[in-house]
Amino acid sequence: MTVLHLTHTDINNDSRILKEIGSLRTRGFVVDGLGVLEREPEGQALITSEYPALSLYSRKLYFLPKRVRHFFTMIELMFRMLRFARGKGYRIIHCHDTLVLPIGLVLKCFSNITLIYDAHELESDRNGIGGGDFLSWLILCTEKFCWSRIDHLIVVSDSIGRWYCEHISQKDYTVILNS
Template identity: 50%
Template sequence: MKNRPQMNKALHLTHTDIEFDSRILKEMGALVAAGFSVSGIGVVLDEGAQKTEVSFKADIKSLDLRSRKLTFLPRTLRHITTLLELAGKMLPRAIRERPDVIHCHDTLVLPLGCIVKWLTGAKLVYDAHELESNRNGLTRLQGVLTLRVERLLWRFVDALIVVSPSIERWYQENVGAKLSTVILNSPLFHEGLHQSEDYLRRKFSIPAESKVFIYVGILGRGRGIDLLTEAFKNLQVSSHVVFLGYGELSEELKQLAAQHPNIHVHDAVPHSQVVPIVQSADFGLCLVQNVSLSDYYCLPNKLFEYCFAGVPVLASDFPDIRAVLSEYGIGESCKLQADEIRGAILRLERSQSTFQFANLAPLSWQAQEQKLVDLYQECVPRATH
């Protein structure tokens, strides 16, 4: 009887809820399709997101961290307690998996990934979803500690995944040379899924002659939402804006929507429904504020959701975003100032010109998953027995 090839096992570790994390699920799905045995360990979160359907076979475990509920503890102490509980619950499960590849999403689980590598001999893939040490929400001390952890553990990392060319270059220059690839946050777009072309106009009773701008993503601070609402409250602007997502500003935006007839809020939807809904807008908004180096170097998933929906983008004038807009003809950029945003909106709503999109195949998820599989195959050759 002939020996069969043994499937390499890839174990994903994250401090997020995998069933709601579209990037991790897309990567897991790509590896399953390439013949890997895939599993994942994350945590249970309830942040208002919609669960993403899983169409592939993978063993996904979600840990319930009770220490998160200890709200009476000081924030720092609760954070340390949560980290200890995460390590205590995740590490034994990860070691029992005996993976060939341990895939760590972000810095928080990187030390655990290194321990699993030491004990099992697995290859270690570090998937930095942002520029981890300089991102929105981190204190200066947290940023310094994050960078020290990365540099301390860098020699144990076999391959690096990042989300933009500038972030890849930053890691290579500031942490160390490493086998790496850029996996863009492109949507997994199914051609058959379409909403009605006037879905947003019908849902929010928007006049046919008015342009519709849409913002997709977290409704939180540091994302230019206050500048956007300021622009659309201006009486010169006749366009409407729809905010699609969830977050701390949801209620505040709903109150604004009650006061201003051209501001609307759409509840969060499963990731697969985002592009079909965006197709019924005229323009997509990707205005990220320069509150960290990670934001300045970003290529947000909403940028690709807009362009694959066929909707031109008004985006931040940041280097990687500007390069994509220029190369693929998918929109224009502006400075993150209220008058600049208002001027760009007025220019777009009055313009009759159409954007001529270039071939978007290099930006597609199909192109990204091939880069992921190529990286894996270079990192861990197919095992046989």
């Protein structure tokens, strides 16, 4: 069975993701990963280490206001990750954090895959329900929009799993501790 891990971080430097990938490989899964390059060498479009990390061109549009640049970065990230995954026959898409969850949702809409959401933190409730900032609200809206299509949830603590079940709806979840 083939698995694709998607993340907005540099996958080659993310120990939690690498441990999960290693665990799946020891169980016989074929695993790919795709992330985003953290520090981009000048003129580098794609770095290939163990797993590819995208260099996002829109991050370099410094003449744009930060929020506008972030919007274009999200659009570029979505299209480039979708292009990477298209036609490769993945059976499981493992989305690390909310930023890549809509990409997994789009892939699920066009193929029969299992969608896993790995909430590395409880970003949607940083300051409590209703008291958070705009970003926390947007993350919660994204999670709620995608929730019914998520097949399994991974959290870093049982209390976070219970929070999701209480504030969004019941969902089977697995706790994987950060280490």
